[in-house]
Amino acid sequence: MFVELGQYALILAFIFAIVQAIIPIIGAQKGWANWMAIAVPTAQIQLLLILGAFAALTYAFVVSDFSVQLVANNSHSDKPMLYKVTGVWANHEGSMLLWNLILATFGAAVATFGNNLPPELRARVLSVQAMIGVAFLAFLIFTSNPFLRLDVPPTNGSGLNPLLQDPGLAFHPPFLYLGYVGLSMAFSFAIAALIEGKVDAAWARWVRPWTLAAWVFLTIGIALGSWWAYYELGWGGYWFWDPVENSSFMPWLAATALLHSAIVVEKRDTLKAWTVLLAIIGFSFSLIGTFLVRSGVLTSVHAFATDPARGAFVLVILAIAIGGGLTLYTFRAGLLKSHSVFSTFSRESGLVLNNLLLSVAAAVVLVGTLWPLVIEFTTGEKISVGAPFFDMAFTPFMVLLAMALPIGAILPWKRAKLGKSMRPLWGVMALSVALGTLVWALQTGGRMLAPIGLTLSAWIILGAVADFASRSRFGKVSFGESLRRLRNLPGSDWGKVLAHSGLGMIIFGISAVTAWETEDIRTTQFGERYEVSGYYFTLNKVENLEGPNYDIVRAELLVEDGGKSWLMHPEKRNFRVQRMPTTEAAIDISLTRDVYIALGDPQAGGGYAVRIYIKPFVDWIWIGALVMAFGGLTSLFDRRYRVAAPSRKRTKPLAAPAE
């Protein structure tokens, strides 16, 4: 019953989306207030309907209703409740329903909280948002219906891919989709601005929070996925340049660029056309990502769908959205002129450089991801583009970005005297280089990666600190006065320092673990004590246990580090329904290093294969990502940007000219 109601709700939502896509935008053209006003209730009802459909599907999963095809194919009555619920989106149909739910949520949010938007802008934004909704609801209903019933329900379901039965991966898609789909908001605002031929500071102030929110979700989503790969795949890799990962990384790069260029539009009323273009490109990357993942064009762990009809459908949506957006842009971007002046050395120029490097980096990832498809399509040959390519072709842009970042971030708007602005940074630069040199001198083995990485991360983090020190006139005024000044800095400034420091931490983590990781693979006999990079390991025992829906082979190792010793338990799990093994590495986490143990198979001559890794500073990668996301949140909750703030409280921008 609920399932059928869900189906009806979905179809109704589709009809409401069609109305919302057509009526308000005509109203905005003609200046009919009542037509424009339709957008608000339609957007809200649409959300309620899709929420209802989502609840119906969740219910079917929770009660294990195997008469629903999707449930039968992706669930099992023995599965833990958590994974019954997350199983809703751990498949193609359910994940597209989640996509639509999030899209509708963003639309309803603008409808509900957008009272201070000019009515024409709001009507146009919501119409464009609804057009995307129409496309994806049609995709869901006509090619990927989650509510199909089976004539003869099986007695039990075929279960969920064991790799997906994991807390990290269970919550990875919702975050990723919140980010992906959140960029639709920036896209809708960009299209609306092009129709109106007007982009101003108010527009940027509206677009930034949505982009920022999407960016925060995307950052967390990517970090979760990377962390999952780290602990689940059995050897501690955290980034593979897999096409599916790239699909989420490209929108992230574009969103990062967009966040920065929107600041310029807001503060300085320039870079308007470029910002609008970035907003279109950002969501285009989301659509390309959705296409790559959903069409099965690239097969990978994530590609659940391999139906070409679906691929073609998404391709059409992609062509209309990107083609239409860019065509509109060509005709209308000329209207977005600005006359503000800034000198070659200025915050504006710094942000232009930021955008240049991030955009080129995103383009490299895009071309690298699509290249095998392009070559196969044009020449019929099959080639691969993998991690070694991206490491070489992508990294230089990040190095340049890291080098330029502290300088660009400290330059004042309009006009800077490079010498004066650099004054607080010279010490930081010297200190960073000294740190790098020290590491280079101390380390054995000639890898330059760690010294360079450490120099760059120290430069970024200390540069951010120096920025704050000079802003609070630390050392020039009393300590209490400095603290007071720091407290009064707006949230967006705190956000900036946090996000930039997060980037520094990520760079540090990556270079440290890449340069200094130790690995040991061997056949280990019971009771044999051996050393890996200063730690001593002894395999005590291996036992068989039972989990809820899997069997466990669990080893116990004694780890000794100087005076301390502790036990670690790497596991192998064999899922009964799927007859599929997964590894559960044992990881001893600390800020300075992880001890990572993965259990292999019993060996012919007795004993077990055991892989041990000592990974220095690896957790800084995810801590950095979280700090980055937290920086975004801090900026988001800056009272000046609070979604409804601009009109209700005419808070005068704080006297902070440099930001």
Add this chain to the structure above:
Amino acid sequence: MRYLLLILMLASPAMAVEPSEMLADPALEARAREISKGLRCVVCQNENIDDSNAGIAADLRVLVRERLTAGDSDEETVQYVVDRYGEYVLLKPTFFGNNLILWLTGPLLLLLGGIGALVFIRGRAKPQPEEALNADEQEKLARLLQD
């Protein structure tokens, strides 16, 4: 079908590099590991043979070690594999032919974008010519100035 393939791959008992495959000579083994990281497991999705659990990846790992033990250089070993499995196994495409477009995308875009950005920034450094007022606006201005 691909899903099935995936399950089969993951179900294979091996687990990336096995102790039994490894060479006794640490220098040679280190070279083998490095080479393995650049070779694609042909039945996997974007996975190198060093990380892969698939049977064919294990065969290739052993093959690489055989060539190295036989005295081949790193390049000869890679070439040996490419000759048998095609360029598909190279995770880093060759710097040659069509692939030049791939490799040069970044540098060329940086160059073009850099020139564009520089032109834009230099253009901004000069005061912008104010747009001439049209008759209507001039009239408005005149009226304002009178008040």
